[in-house]
Amino acid sequence: MGKIKNLALIFLVVLLIALPLFMHRNAEFGGADDQAEEAIAEIAPEYHPWFKNIWEPPSEEVESLLFALQAALGAGLIGYYIGFTRGRQKGA
Template identity: 65%
Template structure:
């Protein structure tokens, strides 16, 4: 029961801001940093250009999500492996 309540709270925390700020634009830190650099140093020239730019924002979000999922899977594997090793090494 406790897990269900916690899950519902997490879902509400994700959904409520979308309704409260429906017309707001949820930008990332990259856009804010670029905007601030433009204000502080308008003549700033980047050191290098990207090798490949995603064709759209959706593709960029997909790649970011895949990166997060792979990272979460890796962390889950390491934690699970450590717990299993601890569990089975103590029984011998």
């Protein structure tokens, strides 16, 4: 029963990530980075970034998806660590 529940939860998470990308194909998913870039260009047009990107995602949607996956992975690792240490304390 536990495996089925976990697989269902993983499926729901993947569905929640992918569904908006298919429902709103032409929507713009802009973030604070874009707004900051525009503000810097407006304030100091001669400014040049210190570094260049190694790889540029093909679209803003893919960039947002990668950012969300990174945040989910980080939250999952932190949650696992907290749960692991709490379980170890209760077991001792």
